Amino acid sequence: VPDPEESGFGLGNLPYGVIRRPGGPPRPAVRFGDRALDLAAVADAVPDGVFDGPTLNPFLALGRPAWSAVRTRLIELLSEPGDLPLIPLGEAETLLPVRIGDYVDFYASIEHATNLGRMWRPEGDPLMPNWRHLPVGYHGRSSSVVVSGTPIVRPAGQLAGDPAPTFEPTRRLDFELELGFVTGPGNPLGSPLPIGAAREHIFGVALVNDWSARDIQRWEYQPLGPFLGKSFATSMAPWITPLEALEPFRVAGRPQDPEPLDYLRTEEDWALDIALEVALVPAGASEETVVSRTNARGLYWSVAQQLAHATANGAGARPGDLYASGTISGTDPGTYGSLVELTWGGRDPLRLAGGAERAFLEDGDTVILRGAAGGRVSLGEVSGTILSAQR
Amino acid sequence: VPDPEESGFGLGNLPYGVIRRPGGPPRPAVRFGDRALDLAAVADAVPDGVFDGPTLNPFLALGRPAWSAVRTRLIELLSEPGDLPLIPLGEAETLLPVRIGDYVDFYASIEHATNLGRMWRPEGDPLMPNWRHLPVGYHGRSSSVVVSGTPIVRPAGQLAGDPAPTFEPTRRLDFELELGFVTGPGNPLGSPLPIGAAREHIFGVALVNDWSARDIQRWEYQPLGPFLGKSFATSMAPWITPLEALEPFRVAGRPQDPEPLDYLRTEEDWALDIALEVALVPAGASEETVVSRTNARGLYWSVAQQLAHATANGAGARPGDLYASGTISGTDPGTYGSLVELTWGGRDPLRLAGGAERAFLEDGDTVILRGAAGGRVSLGEVSGTILSAQR
Numbered sequence: 001v002p003d004p005e006e007s008g009f010g011l012g013n014l015p016y017g018v019i020r021r022p023g024g025p026p027r028p029a030v031r032f033g034d035r036a037l038d039l040a041a042v043a044d045a046v047p048d049g050v051f052d053g054p055t056l057n058p059f060l061a062l063g064r065p066a067w068s069a070v071r072t073r074l075i076e077l078l079s080e081p082g083d084l085p086l087i088p089l090g091e092a093e094t095l096l097p098v099r100i101g102d103y104v105d106f107y108a109s110i111e112h113a114t115n116l117g118r119m120w121r122p123e124g125d126p127l128m129p130n131w132r133h134l135p136v137g138y139h140g141r142s143s144s145v146v147v148s149g150t151p152i153v154r155p156a157g158q159l160a161g162d163p164a165p166t167f168e169p170t171r172r173l174d175f176e177l178e179l180g181f182v183t184g185p186g187n188p189l190g191s192p193l194p195i196g197a198a199r200e201h202i203f204g205v206a207l208v209n210d211w212s213a214r215d216i217q218r219w220e221y222q223p224l225g226p227f228l229g230k231s232f233a234t235s236m237a238p239w240i241t242p243l244e245a246l247e248p249f250r251v252a253g254r255p256q257d258p259e260p261l262d263y264l265r266t267e268e269d270w271a272l273d274i275a276l277e278v279a280l281v282p283a284g285a286s287e288e289t290v291v292s293r294t295n296a297r298g299l300y301w302s303v304a305q306q307l308a309h310a311t312a313n314g315a316g317a318r319p320g321d322l323y324a325s326g327t328i329s330g331t332d333p334g335t336y337g338s339l340v341e342l343t344w345g346g347r348d349p350l351r352l353a354g355g356a357e358r359a360f361l362e363d364g365d366t367v368i369l370r371g372a373a374g375g376r377v378s379l380g381e382v383s384g385t386i387l388s389a390q391r
Numbered sequence: 392v393p394d395p396e397e398s399g400f401g402l403g404n405l406p407y408g409v410i411r412r413p414g415g416p417p418r419p420a421v422r423f424g425d426r427a428l429d430l431a432a433v434a435d436a437v438p439d440g441v442f443d444g445p446t447l448n449p450f451l452a453l454g455r456p457a458w459s460a461v462r463t464r465l466i467e468l469l470s471e472p473g474d475l476p477l478i479p480l481g482e483a484e485t486l487l488p489v490r491i492g493d494y495v496d497f498y499a500s501i502e503h504a505t506n507l508g509r510m511w512r513p514e515g516d517p518l519m520p521n522w523r524h525l526p527v528g529y530h531g532r533s534s535s536v537v538v539s540g541t542p543i544v545r546p547a548g549q550l551a552g553d554p555a556p557t558f559e560p561t562r563r564l565d566f567e568l569e570l571g572f573v574t575g576p577g578n579p580l581g582s583p584l585p586i587g588a589a590r591e592h593i594f595g596v597a598l599v600n601d602w603s604a605r606d607i608q609r610w611e612y613q614p615l616g617p618f619l620g621k622s623f624a625t626s627m628a629p630w631i632t633p634l635e636a637l638e639p640f641r642v643a644g645r646p647q648d649p650e651p652l653d654y655l656r657t658e659e660d661w662a663l664d665i666a667l668e669v670a671l672v673p674a675g676a677s678e679e680t681v682v683s684r685t686n687a688r689g690l691y692w693s694v695a696q697q698l699a700h701a702t703a704n705g706a707g708a709r710p711g712d713l714y715a716s717g718t719i720s721g722t723d724p725g726t727y728g729s730l731v732e733l734t735w736g737g738r739d740p741l742r743l744a745g746g747a748e749r750a751f752l753e754d755g756d757t758v759i760l761r762g763a764a765g766g767r768v769s770l771g772e773v774s775g776t777i778l779s780a781q782r
Contacts, residue, residue, distance in 0.1 A: 102534050107615060121614075128613045133556050134549050138615040139530035139622070143493050143707045144580060153581035155704035158525050158652065165524050167652045167703070189535060189624065190544035191781065216704065222519045223512075224498060224529040225616020228704040231530070233580065261549065261558045312558070313546035313607065313619040314781070316534040390582065390705070 004033030008378025011075055012248075015239035015380070016056055016204070019092040026054035026095050031239050032078050035086035045073045055099045056240070060184025060319035064200050071244055094238035096147040097206075098182055098320040103145055103234065104310055105178075105210055105324045106137040108301035112329040115341045120218060132258060135301035135309045137326075140210070141231035145322060147238050148382040154363060154389040155232035157216035169389035170213035172346065173361040176327040177278050177337030177369055179296045180208035181303050182240055184319035193311040195266045198304035201317060205246065205272070205303075206237040207369045207382045208324040214340050214360070235384045236322065237369075241377065249273040249373040253302050260305070263312055270302035274379065276328060276371045278337065282356040283364025289352040291342060294328055294335040296371070363388040395424030399769025402466055403639075406630035406771070407447055407595070410483040417445035417486050422630050423469050426477035436464045446490045447631070451575025451710035455591050462635055485629035487538040488597075489573055489711035494536055494625065495701055496569075496601055496715045497528040499692035503720040506732045511609060523649060526692035526700045528717075531601070532622035536713060538629050539773040545754060545780040546623035548607035560780035561604035563737065564752040567718040568669050568728030568760055570687045571599035572694050573631055575710035584702040586657045589695035592708060596637065596663070596694075597628040598760045598773045599715040605731050605751070626775045627713070628760075632768065640664040640764040644693050651696070654703055661693035665770065667719060667762045669728065673747040674755025680743040682733060685719055685726040687762070754779040 004010045009031050019029045019036050028051045029036040039051040039059075046066055050058045059066070077084060107113050110127070113136070117126025130136065154173055158165045184203050187193045193201055210230060217229025253271035274296040279288040301309075306323055327337040336342045339360055343349055346359035361367065365386050371379035395401045400422050410420045410427055419442045420427040430442040430450075437457055441449045450457070468475060498504050501518070504527070508517025521527065545564055549556045575594050578584045584592055601621060608620025644662035665687040670679040692700075697714055718728040727733045730751055734740055737750035752758065756777050762770035 102532050117614075129551075130549075130556075130610055130613070134611060136611070136615055136618075138618050139532055141493050141530055141706055142533070143709050143712075146580065153705050156583075157704050158521075160520075164649060165521075165652070167654055189537065190778075192547075213704070219521055220525060220527070221614065221616075222521070223508075223612065223616070224527055225612070225614070227527075227529055228700070228706065231701075231706040232704040258555060261556070263558055309619070310622075313548050313604070313623040314544050315532055315619065315622040318534050321534070387581075 002033060007033045008372055008376060009033050011078060013241060013245050013377045014071065014074055015241040017097045017239045018055060018095040019087065020095055021087065021092045028056055028059065030074055032081065032086065034089050036089060036092065037084055037086055041077060041084065042070050042073045045070050055320065056097050057099050057320040060182065060203050063185045067203065067242060071242060094147060096145065096236065097238060097240055100142040100145050100320055100322045101318040103140040103142040103322045104137050105140045105326055106135050106301065106306050107326040108135055108299045108306065109327060109329050110300040111331055112327040112337060112341065115329060115336065119345045135306050137310065138225045140234060144231050145234045145236055148235055150235060150384060151387045152211055152233045152384045153387045155213050155216065156389050157213060157228050158219055159215045160219040165219060170216055171360065172214035173386065174212045174214050174339045175278065175367045176210040176212055177276055177292060178208040178210050178324040178326060178328060179205055179274065180236060180322050180324040181205045183317045183321045186317040186319055187311055189316040190314040192314055193307060193317060195264060195304050195308035198307050199243065201307060202243050202303060204240040204242040205379065206240045207371050207379050209235040209367060209369050209382050209384060210324060211235065235382050237380050237382045239380050241379055245377055246272055246373050251297055254298065254300060256300065263308055264305045266304055268304065270304040271297045271299065272373065273297045274371050274373045275375045279368040280352060280358065281366040282352050282358060283362055285354045285356060287353045288368065291350055292334065292336055294330040294337060296328055298330055299325055299328060361386050393424060398424045399763055399767060400424050402469060404632060404636050404768045405462065405465055406632040408488045408630045409446060409486040410478065411486055412478065412483045419447055419450065421465055423477065425480050427480060427483065428475055428477055432468060432475065433461050433464045436461050446711065447488050448490050448711040451573065451594050454576045458594065458633060462633060485538060487536065487627065488629060488631055491533040491536050491711055491713045492709040494531040494533040494713045495528050496531045496717055497526050497692065497697050498717040499526055499690045499697065500718060500720050501691040502722055503718040503728060503732065506720060506727065510736050526697050528701065529616045531625060535622050536625045536627055539626055541626060541775060542778045543602055543624045543775045544778045546604050546607065547780050548604060548619050549610055550606045551610040556610060561607055562751065563605035564777065565603045565605050565730045566669065566758045567601040567603055568667055568683065569599040569601050569715040569717060569719060570596055570665065571627060571713050571715040572596045574708045574712045577708040577710055578702055580707040581705040583705055584698060584708060586655060586695050586699035589698050590634065592698060593634050593694060595631040595633040596770065597631045598762050598770050600626040600758060600760050600773050600775060601715060602626065626773050628771050628773045630771050632770055636768055637663055637764050642688055645689065645691060647691065654699055655696045657695055659695065661695040662688045662690065663764065664688045665762050665764045666766045670759040671743060671749065672757040673743050673749060674753055676745045676747060678744045679759065682741055683725060683727055685721040685728060687719055689721055690716055690719060752777050
């Protein structure tokens with residue numbers, strides 16, 4: 001058995017997910033190295049039934065005191081794992097870990113927002129006047145969130161055309177490298193969550209690939225925002241790294257100018273030092289090419305600001321809701337988190353190992369997102385392979 | 392007991408909802424006149440357990456053959472209601488009838504889209520180039536959908552300001568008169584629902600008030616669409632009128648120019664002849680004023696087109712999902728479905744019975760939406776009263 005500490009899934013991580021062994025029911029579990037422990041092992045630390053269901057939602061609803069108690073108990077148990085019934089991950093399927101009530105996608109990277117603005121609205125300021133005052137966001141489709149490994153069917157949709165639009169499979173299928181967080185226990189409708197309460201409501205983080213059809217999106221998005229260009233699929237990591245595991249990697253955020261309004265201000269450090277990369281395996285190839293390397297700490301708007309903003313009008317967060325950052329891009333081209341930026345709208349295709357070139361994704365391509373807090377606490381992978389459009 | 396046929400809730404309607412008697416559990420029910428019948432009375436027409444839960448979702452999942460069988464059985468039973476245990480509605484609370492997975496809001500009225508475009512983007516064509524080619528829509532927040540009668544807390548948010556935005560309670564609180572539909576059984580991710588399948592997947596309709604904070608919305612909405620200006624509350628009718636009850640009121644839609652793409656074309660009549668009105672009771676008043684009268688048949692994009700478009704990229708519809716039309720406005724000022732249109736951005740306040748004037752909603756105001764198919768099959772009411780902002 002490999003050393004769990006070497007794997008990035010040691011005692012300092014212990015992410016939560018849901019697994020299923022052949023013929024068995026979905027079971028909440030914690031990952032330790034390349035094995036998992038059924039959370040039935042710590043059922044005595046929570047009220048009856050919390051770990052009986054097919055998702056982590058009942059656990060998320062309990063709140064931070066219960067989350068801390070369970071983590072403490074798991075660290076005790078896994079410090080001496082000899083007799084524990086650990087399940088090799090190769091013997092289990094990983095399922096979507098939460099039942100997502102609402103899915104919000106932000107636009108929190110100033111570099112990403114600037115790049116898209118330059119490409120899509122070249123006539124004006126690439127950032128809208130609101131961008132530096134609030135974390136711009138919108139609601140995605142929760143039914144389209146799937147777990148890593150789920151194949152992605154190329155969507156069809158309306159593409160702009162002259163004299164008229166056409167309906168056909170997207171020609172500009174893209175990934176988006178994002179960091180998501182999952183909430184619990186949440187707030188009743190009408191009662192905002194102040195930014196100081198973020199730590200009580202952010203359970204943990206997971207990598208997210210918000211697949212995007214750029215041609216569908218560009219034609220449809222004005223004036224009410226992205227819809228079918230996004231809602232065909234969003235992939236999420238199977239393992240949610242709890243906030244406790246990220247505490248050593250909470251760092252000061254970048255300066256914000258102008259200073260945000262009071263409800264978005266906090267003295268706490270909420271930038272997350274999480275190294276990220278995107279690998280692409282083109283159809284038919286055996287070798288991957290890392291096409292982007294960046295870090296979540298460069299996001300302009302923090303996870304705490306995202307949650308405070310999303311509930312500032314009284315909107316209710318519920319256990320299991322997913323909030324994603326939007327594409328995470330750095331300042332240099334090799335740090336961009338989407339193909340539309342990396343290839344500058346398809347103009348400069350990427351050259352991949354083995355000789356393939358890609359402007360956008362082709363059928364059979366596989367995209368893999370990876371992340372590690374401080375470079376050593378692993379957020380695992382989010383992968384997806386493109387299937388051809390249905391006829 | 393008043394005659395159910397006179398009430399608009401006779402045998403030709405029989406809408407479904409969920410009620411709760413004091414101390415009792417939530418119970419799926421059908422409305423007949425001003426009484427309701429627990430659906431346990433027809434449990435033998437469906438698989439075990441379908442009517443055991445607190446929502447209609449398991450029933451919606453069954454699909455049209457089961458919906459028809461239950462309706463046939465209910466019509467038989469209620470034709471001779473003498474011995475049935477009918478529950479007076481005054482003795483029960485009405486609850487949100489469905490657990491909403493995803494909530495989509497369209498922009499299907501050409502008059503509404505034109506009015507908003509004129510006010511908010513006066514420099515250009517009020518309709519975006521995409522508008523006549525596809526039913527523009529976006530995802531709303533499902534956790535914010537509440538049942539009629541739920542008080543609405545005035546939301547706070549960022550308002551545009553010079554030199555900087557402020558955070559304060561909205562000054563431009565508005566209603567939106569909308570027609571929603573609820574789906575079941577739905578489609579797996581990656582498999583679009585063709586427009587010809589609409590009748591198998593549209594369970595029924597309910598009035599919706601998509602409360603809007605126009606100042607928050609206007610500052611935030613570019614480029615990703617409405618977010619906090621909408622997500623604080625959406626009110627829904629407690630009773631869902633099944634599509635069977637609307638069959639006599641399906642009429643030809645208005646001409647569409649240009650002709651829509653194939654996936655949005657059908658020979659079926661999908662416009663719905665539903666007379667609509669909005670009444671406003673200003674704070675402290677006892678008398679209402681009807682401020683708008685219009686008809687859902689004037690919508691440019693039909694419910695069938697809305698559903699076909701929303702799933703054209705393979706997005707999955709699930710039992711209990713809610714799709715709303717967007718504000719329904721007619722051509723004349725008295726037919727507009729929102730205050731921002733009725734008062735033209737607040738410029739021309741409405742004069743109400745009793746002498747009050749309103750540009751936008753004030754604390755204590757009550758808004759009531761009403762509708763009736765063919766003027767006689769009632770869609771009931773959606774009401775909500777504004778509470779002052781939290782401090």
